[in-house]
Amino acid sequence: MGETVFLFFVAFTLGLVIGSFLNVVIYRLPRGKTVSKPAFSFCPSCGNRIKWYDNIPVLSYIILRGRCRHCNSQIPIRYPFVELITGLASVFSFMKTGFSVDYIFTFFFLCLMISITFIDIDFRIIPDQLNLIGFASGIIYTLFRNDFSLVDAVIGSLTGAGLLFGIAYFYLKLRGIEGLGMGDVKLMAFVGSYLGWFGSLFTIFAGSFIGAVAGIIGAYFSGSEDKGKFEIPFGPFLALSATVYLFFGDTIKEWYFGF
Template sequence: MTGAAPATVAFGALYAAVVGLCVGSFLNVVAWRLPRGESIVRPRSRCPHCSARIAARDNVPLLSFVILRGRCRTCGEPIAWRYPAVEAGSGVLWLASWLVYGPTFDGLLAAVFCSLMLVLAIIDASHLLLPDPLTWGGIGLGLAGSFVVSWTTPRNAVFGAAVGAGALLLLIGLWYLLRRVRGMGLGDVKMLAAVGAFLGVGGTVVTLFLASLIGALAGLLFMARGRLGWSSRLPFGVFLAMGAVVSLFFGPRLIAAYTSLL
């Protein structure tokens, strides 16, 4: 961003980061409740160990974790590090969206897209599941957003969603012919379709390339440690989420670097 006074930029960046922290707190709730079929809006959060209600003052993103030294106020059981990690990650992603795109529709959609990728990654990591409300919702939001953001067009969004879904269906089919197992689920297909709706064709190709790379490396690492066989399922949604966020911020540069190599 250029032209704005430094104080304005700094305040905006701080504001974006704080909003991101609060969104992260909400993503934790979604990631816990959605796979369990619980309501996202009610009731108030409870400690998973002692079921004590978590008071508002103990529910401040990051700060409460630090003040409580990572333990429940009532029972003293440790709070999973995942909670503050997701809040911090969301804060960083919202800050990055602000720094790259500023106070624009681009910035807002970028931040929302990052939040969607983050919550899908957490749920996939713990449940090997990518819930329909999030993937279908992402497809709808991406298509709607393509009318206002500057990095894609509605046409590109539709093609992106189709290319994303088609490419993964093809991969799943080939993998099945080769190994007689389903390497990925339809959740992954819908998730990459959502990525395509947000980022368009180019961003989808970059996402799939990066996700395959990260997934292959992670797979080899786990196999080397003897914790994974050929038929084990990896949370591919986690790798898709990583690839998608990198693609959002660096995709055009990666494509330019790649085409200059040819």
């Protein structure tokens, strides 16, 4: 019992640390900045370097009461939130796979989903670097999986990206406006390399359903006179649906084919 609690603690702590790095990725990547330079964290408001004791995940935010030590500017609550959900992602990955090769790829998948979600919310883009790294990791993962081959990964990628590209193409032809970005299409190539063809289909249809519901609710409460112009990013809903399938895919597949 004590050893299990310790392992959960290790997994959560590791997730917090990685979450702190994801905040760097989320802030810098869409702004065209390199993740590695500068190597230290800095305050976006005043530019001062953040000392290590002010950069402890979650704890420093609480101690500083959510403000920069130098300029007293407000630190967005999203920073500790990203760290917390990354910590939980690490714990759930550990619960699913234990500390193993599967844990590495499962947690890596979730880290990319978290980064993509927050970048897409802020900038309405999904960086090609994240999709490419994700796709490559999915292909590499097939070398270590017993239930999933390279062929499965390729078919999954083609299914997800191909279907979403087709939807985007016909939407553009019918309405004359872009309904889906190519970042979403590339995201599905990445997702398919992990989840296969059925996981890709589930991700698209579940993501579309959840996104449609969220869009209707958001348009209703937006106060905009033209409800049809209310826009929300699609990436976060694809990421959420892909995460659900990652953990419950076998159950979902058995339930579906049971009918």
